[in-house]
Each structure stands twice: as C-alpha cells, then as structure tokens.
Amino acid sequence: MKSIFLAIMFMAFVHESIAQAPLRLAIAGLSHGHVDWIFNRKDKNDVHLVGIYETNPELIERYARRYDIDNAIFFTDLSEMLDALKPDAVCAFGAISEHVEVVRACAPRKIHVMVEKPLATTFADAKEITQLATQHHIHVLTNFETSWYESNQAIKSMLEGGRLGAVRKVMVNDGHQGPKEIGVSNEFLEILTDPQKNGAGALVDFGCYGANLMTWLMDGARPISVTAVVHQNKPETYRDVDDEATIVLQYPDAQCVIQASWNWPFSRKDMEVYGTDGYAIAVDATTLRYRFRENNMEETRKLDTRAAPFNDPFSVLAAVVDGSLVLPKSDLYGLSVNMTTVEILEAAMQSATQRKTIYLTD
Incomplete structure (x- = not known):
C-alpha cells in the first residue's frame, strides 16, 4: 500500500x-x-x-x-x-x-x-x-x-439568458484621435497607413472590433450584406488610407452599425446592444448600463475585471496550449469568428471602393 x-x-x-x-x-x-x-x-x-x-x-x-x-x-x-x-x-x-x-x-x-x-x-x-x-x-x-472586457461578457450573458430578447440593433464605436496624433512609433505608423500591410486605415484598425463582436453576439452567423462608407478627414496626414469609416452589417432580423474612426476626441471602445426586451451598453471594460422593458429607470453596474486567465491574452494562450482551457467554437479569440470578421472587413473595403452594398453568398 x-x-x-x-x-x-x-x-x-x-x-x-x-x-x-x-x-x-x-x-x-x-x-x-x-x-x-x-x-x-x-x-x-x-x-x-x-x-x-x-x-x-x-x-x-x-x-x-x-x-x-x-x-x-x-x-x-x-x-x-x-x-x-x-x-x-x-x-x-x-x-x-x-x-x-x-x-x-x-x-x-x-x-x-x-x-x-x-x-x-x-x-x-x-x-x-x-x-x-x-x-x-x-x-x-x-x-x-475587447475580449478582455467583462462588460461585453455581461451583455452576452444577458442575451443568452433572454433578458434583452432578440437582438435588433447593435452600435459599436471604436477608435481614437488618430495614430499619429496619439504618438505611435514610426514603425507602427508605417504599418497602419500602408493599405497593403494593414488592409485599410481606420476601417481595419478599428472596424475589426465591431465585426468580431457582432459575429460573436450572433453566434457565428454571417451578415446578409455589408455596406461601408469611408473618408479622409485628414488627407494631409493619412493620404493613402481612410481615417473615418462607417460599416453597416445587415442580418435577417438585426442590424449592426460599426463606427471606426481616427477622429474621435478621445479613445473609446464601447458597444450598445438593443433587443426586443431591453438594451445594454458596455461603456468601458467594467461599466455596464442597461434597461429592461418592464423597468422605467436605466441602471448602471460597475463590474470586476475578467477573471484569470481572460484578463491577459498571453495567459489565455498559455492555458489553451497546455489544455487547461478549451475555448468555445464561437469564442472571440477563435478561428471561426475571426474568419467571418475578415470576410466582413474585406466586403467593407469592396463596398467603400465600389460605392455599393456587398451581398455575402454561401
């Protein structure tokens, strides 16, 4: 023994x-x-x-x-x-x-x-x-x-729990004053302003957040169509890429508006989700505002940061590799969601260039 x-x-x-x-x-x-x-x-x-x-x-x-x-x-x-x-x-x-x-x-x-x-x-x-x-x-x-944001996770839980009803409208706002304005390194600026290396300007740099989050909220579903409008508010600074982009994703029963910009007065990464029974707004990583249809008053809740390992991307990677963490197929980090994210971004770039709505086919 x-x-x-x-x-x-x-x-x-x-x-x-x-x-x-x-x-x-x-x-x-x-x-x-x-x-x-x-x-x-x-x-x-x-x-x-x-x-x-x-x-x-x-x-x-x-x-x-x-x-x-x-x-x-x-x-x-x-x-x-x-x-x-x-x-x-x-x-x-x-x-x-x-x-x-x-x-x-x-x-x-x-x-x-x-x-x-x-x-x-x-x-x-x-x-x-x-x-x-x-x-x-x-x-x-x-x-x-935004995968680190507990506020986004709380909204997802509200949807899965039925508190918000069916998704009807999502607004995702991301960006800052501009990469040059906030003082990124010359090497990083060269990437961000090169349409071959980055794909586009603000459309890719910050539009990707909304495409990623909406695909996740929709459990991996692809939109029916993608419509994008881009502009150069500062052509003297960003002559080869857009610094302003708005992307509209249309689903059978829902719409997502992604506002990606290098022209915000300050940095922001926030999301608004409107359902048939209420709404929830991720103001920042740990601040959540929400209101349900049966309530007259909006409530605000301060959340804790995401629990380990989700509070650090390298910890997530380590846990996935050693097998202690198995991510769901439709996770924000996963290939399935991010394949669709890139498909959306490519359609948005085509839409902006061709000045028409791009319809996604199977």
Whole structure:
C-alpha cells in the first residue's frame, strides 16, 4: 500500500509540474505597438520569452536597451529561430499582412500562434491560415482588447439568458484621435497607413472590433450584406488610407452599425446592444448600463475585471496550449469568428471602393 501511495503522489507531482511549466514563447516582429505588453507582465510566470525575430536593427537595439534584453535571443531569420528554439507558441507583432507568413512557418513545426487583431488583411489569407491550422493541428488565436472586457461578457450573458430578447440593433464605436496624433512609433505608423500591410486605415484598425463582436453576439452567423462608407478627414496626414469609416452589417432580423474612426476626441471602445426586451451598453471594460422593458429607470453596474486567465491574452494562450482551457467554437479569440470578421472587413473595403452594398453568398 505504501508503494502505491508513493506512486500516486509521484504521478500527482509530475502532473502538477507539467501543468505549471511556463509556455515557451517567441515573438515574431517588434513593429506593432502592442508588443510592449509581453515585456510588461513581470508579475506573471506562466510565459517564458525565449526568442525574438526582427529584421530592423534599430528596433532590436531599442527594445534590447529599453527592456534590458539579452542580444542572444534576437534572430533575423524566422525559420532559424523556430528550428533553434522550438518554442511552444509564437506571437506575431508585425504587419497584419505578415500573419499568414508566420503561420506558414509555424504550422508545419506544430507551433501554436497568436496574432494581433485582425486575423488577416484578406479573406484568402484567413482561409489559408485556417487550413494550415486544421492540417497541422495547431491553435491560432486572434487577440482583441475587447475580449478582455467583462462588460461585453455581461451583455452576452444577458442575451443568452433572454433578458434583452432578440437582438435588433447593435452600435459599436471604436477608435481614437488618430495614430499619429496619439504618438505611435514610426514603425507602427508605417504599418497602419500602408493599405497593403494593414488592409485599410481606420476601417481595419478599428472596424475589426465591431465585426468580431457582432459575429460573436450572433453566434457565428454571417451578415446578409455589408455596406461601408469611408473618408479622409485628414488627407494631409493619412493620404493613402481612410481615417473615418462607417460599416453597416445587415442580418435577417438585426442590424449592426460599426463606427471606426481616427477622429474621435478621445479613445473609446464601447458597444450598445438593443433587443426586443431591453438594451445594454458596455461603456468601458467594467461599466455596464442597461434597461429592461418592464423597468422605467436605466441602471448602471460597475463590474470586476475578467477573471484569470481572460484578463491577459498571453495567459489565455498559455492555458489553451497546455489544455487547461478549451475555448468555445464561437469564442472571440477563435478561428471561426475571426474568419467571418475578415470576410466582413474585406466586403467593407469592396463596398467603400465600389460605392455599393456587398451581398455575402454561401
């Protein structure tokens, strides 16, 4: 009996050690402004940064100096880094158009990937990413800041619980004063204002949030049609891309209006959901306003932040890779929702260019 007990204790110890092993993570690119997140989570030990791929020597020097990073973990060849380090996962922080290249390199090596929003600049790239992920059995997640918002989760719960009735109208407002106005790095600005690297301007940069959230709220359903209007309010600053975009998604019984802008007076990421029995408004990550049809007064509730691991995208990635977290098929991070997100964005770009409504076909 004693030997059996010791064997059980040993197996439990081994299991716990494996479960707690940090994710061996590599970074592909330093030009995306959100990359700093990975260097500012020193209070967490679920991820261990093992390598960084970057070809720009100025960026390498800047980040090595800013975060006291050992030069030995920098690589200028992605394949060389992957073969030398064999990371568990890679996070892509380059241009959106480069996401498919990262997945092409990682998928055959069985390395999981997380990209910054959106998944791709074209629907063809999104489909290739999905095919590669399926073929090689890897996870490909897309990180949106709004996935961290407890207010959005509360609205989803209200819908699923029947408190709001059937969805009829959704308004999603995202953006800020403009990337140059808020002082993003020159490298990030160059991506955001390049229609090949980013797909479009504000339409993609902030329109992707609404497309992602609405697809999630609709349990993965695709809209019937997409209509978009774009404009350059500041052509002297953003000469090659739009800085103002409005996208209308039409469903059989619901409509979503996405207002993506580099012209807001301040940063905002809020969502309004109107149903047959009430409405709910996610004012920010933890503030929820709502009113049900039987009530005369609107109520406001302050929420806690999302519980771990959902309060940190790298923690989500680590949990998904080690199997302790299984995301629903229609999750905000998942390929299914983000495939449709890219399909919507591509249709919106076509609509704006052709100045007509684009109807999605099966």
